[in-house]
Amino acid sequence: MAAYILKRLLALVPVLLGLTLIVFLIMAAIPGDPATAILGSYATPENVERLNQQLGLNRPLPEQYLLWLGNLLEGDFGRSYSLNRPVLDEVLERFSATLILAGSALILASIFGLLAGIVSAVGQFGWTDRIVTFFVLIGLSTPSFFLGLLLILVFAVNLGLLPASGMYAIYGGGDLPDLLRHLLLPAVTLAVVATGVIARLTRTAMLEVLRQDYIRTARAKGLSERRVVYLHAAKAALVAVVPVIGIQAGFVLGGAVYIETVFQWPGIGAMLVKAISTRDILLVQGGVLVVAASYVLFNLAADVAQSSLDPRLRR
Amino acid sequence: MRCAKHLFPMAAAAMMVLAYPSESAAQTPPNVLIVGQIAEPQSLDPHAVTAVNDFRILMNVYDGLVRYADGTLEVEPALAESWEVSEDGLTYRFELRDGVTFHDGAPLNAEAVKFNFDRMLDEEHPYHDTGPFPLSFFFSAIENVEAVDELTVEFTLSEPYAPFLSNLAYPTGLIVSPAAVEQHGEDFGRNPSGTGAYRFEEWASNQRVVVTRNEDYWGGAPELEAVVFRPITDANTRVAEMLSGGLDLMVEVPPDAMNDFRQADDFQVYEQAGPHLWFLILNMREGPFTEKAARQAVNYAIDKQTLVEDVLQGTADVASGPIAPAFAWAYNEELEPYPYDPERARQLLEEAGYEGDTVTFYVTEGGSGMLDPVAMGTAIQADLAEVGMNVEIETYEWNTFLDRVNPGLEGKADMAEMAWMTNDPDTLPFLTLRTEAFPESGGFNSGYYSNEEVDELLNQARASTDPEERAELYRQMQEIVYEDAPWAFIANWKQGAVTTAAVQNFGLQPSFFLMLHDVTKQ
Numbered sequence: 139m140a141a142y143i144l145k146r147l148l149a150l151v152p153v154l155l156g157l158t159l160i161v162f163l164i165m166a167a168i169p170g171d172p173a174t175a176i177l178g179s180y181a182t183p184e185n186v187e188r189l190n191q192q193l194g195l196n197r198p199l200p201e202q203y204l205l206w207l208g209n210l211l212e213g214d215f216g217r218s219y220s221l222n223r224p225v226l227d228e229v230l231e232r233f234s235a236t237l238i239l240a241g242s243a244l245i246l247a248s249i250f251g252l253l254a255g256i257v258s259a260v261g262q263f264g265w266t267d268r269i270v271t272f273f274v275l276i277g278l279s280t281p282s283f284f285l286g287l288l289l290i291l292v293f294a295v296n297l298g299l300l301p302a303s304g305m306y307a308i309y310g311g312g313d314l315p316d317l318l319r320h321l322l323l324p325a326v327t328l329a330v331v332a333t334g335v336i337a338r339l340t341r342t343a344m345l346e347v348l349r350q351d352y353i354r355t356a357r358a359k360g361l362s363e364r365r366v367v368y369l370h371a372a373k374a375a376l377v378a379v380v381p382v383i384g385i386q387a388g389f390v391l392g393g394a395v396y397i398e399t400v401f402q403w404p405g406i407g408a409m410l411v412k413a414i415s416t417r418d419i420l421l422v423q424g425g426v427l428v429v430a431a432s433y434v435l436f437n438l439a440a441d442v443a444q445s446s447l448d449p450r451l452r453r
Numbered sequence: 454m455r456c457a458k459h460l461f462p463m464a465a466a467a468m469m470v471l472a473y474p475s476e477s478a479a480q481t482p483p484n485v486l487i488v489g490q491i492a493e494p495q496s497l498d499p500h501a502v503t504a505v506n507d508f509r510i511l512m513n514v515y516d517g518l519v520r521y522a523d524g525t526l527e528v529e530p531a532l533a534e535s536w537e538v539s540e541d542g543l544t545y546r547f548e549l550r551d552g553v554t555f556h557d558g559a560p561l562n563a564e565a566v567k568f569n570f571d572r573m574l575d576e577e578h579p580y581h582d583t584g585p586f587p588l589s590f591f592f593s594a595i596e597n598v599e600a601v602d603e604l605t606v607e608f609t610l611s612e613p614y615a616p617f618l619s620n621l622a623y624p625t626g627l628i629v630s631p632a633a634v635e636q637h638g639e640d641f642g643r644n645p646s647g648t649g650a651y652r653f654e655e656w657a658s659n660q661r662v663v664v665t666r667n668e669d670y671w672g673g674a675p676e677l678e679a680v681v682f683r684p685i686t687d688a689n690t691r692v693a694e695m696l697s698g699g700l701d702l703m704v705e706v707p708p709d710a711m712n713d714f715r716q717a718d719d720f721q722v723y724e725q726a727g728p729h730l731w732f733l734i735l736n737m738r739e740g741p742f743t744e745k746a747a748r749q750a751v752n753y754a755i756d757k758q759t760l761v762e763d764v765l766q767g768t769a770d771v772a773s774g775p776i777a778p779a780f781a782w783a784y785n786e787e788l789e790p791y792p793y794d795p796e797r798a799r800q801l802l803e804e805a806g807y808e809g810d811t812v813t814f815y816v817t818e819g820g821s822g823m824l825d826p827v828a829m830g831t832a833i834q835a836d837l838a839e840v841g842m843n844v845e846i847e848t849y850e851w852n853t854f855l856d857r858v859n860p861g862l863e864g865k866a867d868m869a870e871m872a873w874m875t876n877d878p879d880t881l882p883f884l885t886l887r888t889e890a891f892p893e894s895g896g897f898n899s900g901y902y903s904n905e906e907v908d909e910l911l912n913q914a915r916a917s918t919d920p921e922e923r924a925e926l927y928r929q930m931q932e933i934v935y936e937d938a939p940w941a942f943i944a945n946w947k948q949g950a951v952t953t954a955a956v957q958n959f960g961l962q963p964s965f966f967l968m969l970h971d972v973t974k975q
Contacts, residue, residue: 170852176503176587181855182884184895185590192585219585222496222642223658231658287689294697302693308661308681309482402685402694404659412492412686417852 216420225424236405242325247332255340278334286327286400303402324401343375384440489703493684496642499627509967515627515647542613549604555630556652563600568631613916616877650970708766725961733941734900736862744805748938752791754798769944779963783878785928798840815869820851822872861892902939
C-alpha cells in the first residue's frame with residue numbers, strides 16, 4: 139500500500155509540471171499582457187514597455203518560465219503584481235477558505251446523498267423513492283448560482299436570518315459560530331448538485347447489492363432489516379460510491395468558482411478568475427498548481443479509501 | 454431508518470441555532486460606515502494603482518499638495534497653502550501647510566514631498582524598486598524637485614505643462630510618508646501612511662479594509678469613528694447586502710437596482726455626471742469615414758437619447774463633444790448634441806457617396822468605463838441599419854480589444870467603441886486627437902484625425918498658464934472637433950451611489966472619488 143501511494147505521489151510531479159507549462163503557454167498566448175491590463179486606456183507602447191520592464195516581463199518566454207520554475211523549487215512562488223503581496227500567502231489563505239467551503243459541501247453531499255440513495259433503494263418504486271428521486275432531479279438540474287441568489291433573497295434579504303455574503307462578520311465575530319452562520323448558505327448551495335449525483339449512484343449500487351445472494355443469506359439468518367441494509371448492503375455499495383465522491387470533490391472545487399463569486403466567499407476560485415482577467419501570470423500559476431495538486435490528492439485518497447473497503451482491490 | 458429520522462431534526466435544529474440572530478446580523482455598528490465596492494484594492498500605495506476602486510479608499514487616507522474643490526474639477530489648496538507659477542510656466546513653487554504630520558508621526562515637509570516624486574520618477578532612487586508606478590508619466594514633465602527650505606518645495610518642468618496642477622490633485626499625486634516607505638519597502642502598499650482624514654487600521658485580505666478617524670487631521674477630525682470598505686464583486690450580491698442591512702453605502706449600483714432604491718424610503722440615491730466620455734472612433738484613413746459628411750451622418754443617425762434612457766437606464770447623459778460637461782470651466786456650453794435625425798443622416802450619406810459597403814464595427818465585451826458595450830453596440834448597429842448603413846460587429850474581450858484598437862484601426866475596422874475617464878480636459882484630446890498622437894507615434898489617435906488648427910490649439914492650451922485663456926482655447930477646439938466629427942459622441946456616464954437614510958452629509962464628486970471627511974451616520 140505504501141509503495142502504491144508513493145508511486146502515485148511521484149506521478150504527481152510530471153502531471154503538475156506539464157500543467158504549469160500548459161497554463162503558462164495559454165497565458166502567454168491569450169492576447170493582452172499585464173501592463174495593458176494595468177494601464178487600461180493609458181497603454182501606449184511606450185508606457186507598456188516601461189511597465190513591462192519594471193515587472194520583469196520583457197524577458198523571453200522560456201527564460202520567464204524557467205526563472206519561475208527555479209524560484210518555485212526554492213519555495214518561492216513569486217509576488218503577485220495585482221495584489222502586491224507574495225503569491226503563496228494569497229494562495230494559501232484563499233485555498234483554505236475554499237477547502238472549508240468545498241469540504242463542508244462535500245460532507246453535506248455525502249451524508250445526504252448516501253442517505254437519500256439508500257432510502258430510495260430500500261423502498262424502490264415506493265412513495266419514499268418517488269419523493270426522493272423527485273427532489274434529487276430538481277437538485278441536479280438547478281443552476282447553482284441561481285439557487286445561491288434565491289437563498290440569499292429568502293434567508294438574508296426577506297427573513298434576515300443569515301448574512302448575505304462574506305466569510306466573517308465585518309465587525310465583531312471571527313469565531314466559529316460566526317463562520318458557520320456565513321458558511322451555511324454557500325455550502326448548501328454548493329452541495330446540492332453533488333448530493334444528487336451521489337444519491338443516484340448510491341441508489342443504483344444499493345439496488346444491485348440488495349439482489350445479491352449473501353443479502354438473502356443474511357436475511358435468512360434472521361438478521362434485522364436495518365442490520366442487513368446498513369451493515370451488509372451499504373458497506374458493499376460504498377465501494378462503488380467512494381470513487382464517485384472523490385470525483386465529486388473535483389466538481390465541488392470547480393463549482394466553488396461561481397458560488398464564491400455569488401456569496402463573496404474569499405476562496406481560490408474567485409481569485410483565479412480575477413487573476414486571469416488581470417493577466418497576473420504568477421498568481422494564476424500558483425493557484426492552478428495548488429488546485430490541481432489537491433484534485434489529484436483527493437482522487438488518490440478516494441482510491442485508497444476504496445481499496446481499504448474492498449479487499450479484492452488490494453492486490 | 455432510525456438514523457435518518459434523527460438526522461433531519463438535528464440538522465433543522467442546527468440550522469435554527471445558526472440562523473438565530475445572536476447579535477442582529479443585519480445591522481451595521483453605530484458611527485462606523487460600511488462601504489460596499491466592487492473589489493478589494495490592488496494596493497494602498499497611491500503611486501502604484503490605477504483603478505477608481507482603489508482611489509475611493511486612498512483619497513480618505515492621503516492628501517495631495519492640491520485637491521479638487523468640493524463638487525468641481527477645479528484645483529484648491531490642500532497640503533500646499535499657496536503656490537506660484539513662473540511666467541514661462543516652467544517653475545511651480547509651493548508653500549506647505551505648517552504642523553502637518555503623517556499618521557506614523559513623521560512631519561510633512563519639503564523633503565518628504567521631494568522623496569515622493571523622486572521615488573516615482575528617478576530610476577536611481579533607492580526606493581524606486583518599491584513600484585511599479587504605472588501612472589508616473591502624469592509627472593514626466595518634472596525635471597527636478599527641490600526642497601528650498603523646510604516648507605517650500607519647487608518643481609522645475611522640462612516644458613510648460615498646464616495640466617500639472619490637476620495631475621497633482623489626482624491620486625497619483627497624493628503624498629505618502631517617506632518613513633513608512635523606508636520601513637516597509639515593497640510592502641508599503643499594505644502598510645500605508647499618509648496625512649489624510651482617516652488613518653489605516655487593518656486590511657484583512659478579501660474581506661475588508663478598515664480606516665479609523667485621524668484625531669489630528671489638519672482639516673478637523675471627522676465625526677465617523679471608522680470606515681470599512683468591503684469588496685463585493687457580484688453586483689446582485691452587493692444589492693442584496695445593501696437590502697439586508699449589511700452596508701451603509703454602496704457604489705457602482707447596477708442601473709436596474711437604482712430604480713428600485715429610488716422608490717424605497719429607507720434609502721437615498723445619489724447621481725453625479727463625471728469626466729467621462731463614451732464615443733465611437735471613426736477610421737478616417739480609409740473607407741466611408743474619410744468623408745466628413747459620412748461621419749456627421751453617423752452622429753445624426755444614432756438615437757442617443759434612447760440609448761441613455763433605455764439601454765443605460767438613465768445612468769448617463771447624452772454627450773455633445775470631446776470634452777465632458779463635468780469640466781465646467783473648459784466646457785463649451787454652446788454645443789448641442791447632434792440631434793437624432795435619420796432623414797438628415799440619409800441625405801449626408803448620399804452626399805458622401807456611400808454605397809452600402811460593409812462597415813466593420815469593433816465592440817468590446819466589457820472594460821473600464823465601457824458601460825454596457827454589447828447592448829450599446831447592437832443598438833447603434835440597428836440605428837445605422839435604419840439609414841442604410843451595413844454594419845458588421847466584431848466583439849472582443851477587453852484586453853484583446855485594446856490590443857487591436859490602440860495600434861490604429863487601419864486595415865481592420867471602420868469604427869470602434871471607446872471610453873475615457875480623465876482628470877483634466879487636456880488629457881483625452883491631447884492623447885487622441887492630435888496629428889502627433891497617431892498610433893505610429895505612440896499616441897491613441899486610432900482613427901487618424903488630423904487638423905492643424907486643433908493641433909495648434911491643444912499645444913497652446915497646454916503651454917498656457919492662464920486658466921481663462923486655456924478654457925477659451927479648449928472651447929474653440931471643441932467647436933472644430935464637433936464639426937469635423939472624427940468620433941460619434943455618445944454618452945457621459947453618471948456615477949450612482951446608494952446610502953441608507955442614516956447617512957448624512959454625503960455627496961458624490963465629479964472626479965468619481967469618494968470623499969468621506971464630512972459624512973456622519975445617525
